[in-house]
Amino acid sequence: MMDNVSVMTTFFLSGLPETMNYRRVLFFVTLLCYCLILLVNITLIVTIIMDKNLHEPMYILLCAFCMNGLYGTAGFYPKFLWDLLSPVHVISYSGCLIQAQVMYSFACSDLFILSVMAYDRYVAICRPLEYHSVMSKQRVIKLVCYSWMTPFCIIGTNIFLTSRLKLCSPYIARLFCVNWIIVKLACFPAETTLNGVIAYITIVIYVLHAFFIIWSYMYLIKTCVNSIENRFMQTCVPHLTSLLIFLVVTAFDVLSMRFGSKDLPQTLQNFVAIEFLVIPPLMNPLIYGFKLTKIRNRILRVIILKTNC
Numbered sequence: 001m002m003d004n005v006s007v008m009t010t011f012f013l014s015g016l017p018e019t020m021n022y023r024r025v026l027f028f029v030t031l032l033c034y035c036l037i038l039l040v041n042i043t044l045i046v047t048i049i050m051d052k053n054l055h056e057p058m059y060i061l062l063c064a065f066c067m068n069g070l071y072g073t074a075g076f077y078p079k080f081l082w083d084l085l086s087p088v089h090v091i092s093y094s095g096c097l098i099q100a101q102v103m104y105s106f107a108c109s110d111l112f113i114l115s116v117m118a119y120d121r122y123v124a125i126c127r128p129l130e131y132h133s134v135m136s137k138q139r140v141i142k143l144v145c146y147s148w149m150t151p152f153c154i155i156g157t158n159i160f161l162t163s164r165l166k167l168c169s170p171y172i173a174r175l176f177c178v179n180w181i182i183v184k185l186a187c188f189p190a191e192t193t194l195n196g197v198i199a200y201i202t203i204v205i206y207v208l209h210a211f212f213i214i215w216s217y218m219y220l221i222k223t224c225v226n227s228i229e230n231r232f233m234q235t236c237v238p239h240l241t242s243l244l245i246f247l248v249v250t251a252f253d254v255l256s257m258r259f260g261s262k263d264l265p266q267t268l269q270n271f272v273a274i275e276f277l278v279i280p281p282l283m284n285p286l287i288y289g290f291k292l293t294k295i296r297n298r299i300l301r302v303i304i305l306k307t308n309c
Contacts, residue, residue, distance in 0.1 A: 008167055011096045013089040015175040015270055027084040033278060034077040040285035041066040044295065051298050057120050057135040059295070062288055064144045065113050065242075069281035072106025075099050076176055076277045083175075096177035101152075101159045104179065107276055108151030108206055110246055115209045116143045117239045118216035125236075126223055154202055155179075161195045175270055213243055238292060242284050249275040 048054045048063040079099065083089045091099065123134050158179055168187040172178070183195045217240055224236075252272050289295055 008170055009093050010170060011091050011093065011177065012171050013083065013091060013175060013177075014171050014173050015273070016083055016089055023084055027081060030077065030081055030084065033282065034073065034081070037069065037073055037077075037281045040289070041069050041281065043299065044285045044289060047295060047298050054294060054298070055137070057137070057140045058117070058124070060137070060140050061113060061117050061120060061144065062292075064147065065110070065117075066285055068106055068109045068113060068148070069284065072103055072110075073277055073281050075102030075106065076274070080175060091177065096172070096182070097159050097163060100177045100179045100182070101155055103176065103277065104158075105152045105155040107250060108155060108202075109147050110280065111206050111209045111213075112147035112151055113144070114239065114243050114246065115213055116147060118213045118243075121220060121236050121239060122216050125220055154205070158195070158198055158202060161198060165191055165195070174273055176273075210247060217243075238287050241287050242280070245283055246276070246280050249279050
């Protein structure tokens with residue numbers, strides 16, 4: 001058996017029931033959802049890139065936020081759509097590790113970018129005279145690079161440690177590959193100690209990110225309570241809404257993965273598992289598109305011009 005596990009090349013994803021009468025309906029609903037995610041995110045990205053008036057730190061961060069959403073969802077939707085039309089749901093060993101790397105580095109990058117957005121709003125509102133020197137375009141671009149590379153390296157470390165394990169089962173009870181579940185398939189639990197330590201360190205790092213963001217907005221709310229200029233409502237509400245959406249869906253996913261009961265219906269487990277790949281990538285661009293005046297006006301202007309043509 002050990003010889004077999006040492007050359008394991010394929011995983012079977014058992015989160016999707018083998019017999020589903022509504023598979024085609026689910027395929028078209030999923031395809032529609034993915035197309036909407038692509039549409040709203042690409043619209044915001046193109047709008048920000050094309051309009052020089054939007055080449056400001058807040059909008060550059062928003063552009064990176066949407067790009068990250070496209071990156072993360074690309075790791076799930078194409079494979080899931082293929083599985084919905086396929087009688088056997090398999091993924092290669094290397095493909096499984098890459099999928100886990102993409103989706104969880106995406107989630108961590110989202111939280112990192114939200115942290116930078118919170119700091120950006122803090123400087124803009126509490127230290128307005130220093131804003132352009134503190135949040136220069138060069139510094140913002142560096143922060144965006146850090147927000148992508150740091151989570152990629154941290155999650156990559158987790159994935160590398162997982163790749164060293166010998167596994168005793170090729171079955172993953174999920175719609176997609178999850179690093180923590182792959183680790184649980186290890187033949188020798190004693191070998192996973194380092195994986196567990198690094199995983200908990202990773203969780204602590206990003207929980208601290210979340211506390212930093214919450215503290216920042218609490219401070220901003222306190223600062224803006226008596227402000228005549230309602231800048232908090234104009235620029236911070238979209239960020240705060242995105243944060244709350246992200247924290248809720250991520251908390252559900254982490255709690256379900258770590259402490260979830262196997263007695264829960266598979267459909268409910270699947271829904272909880274994919275929330276962070278559906279709700280934030282779809283809702284965030286809509287929230288920013290409707291709430292931020294410059295972006296809303298720019299998009300409406302383009303729509304009116306196209307309609308007149």
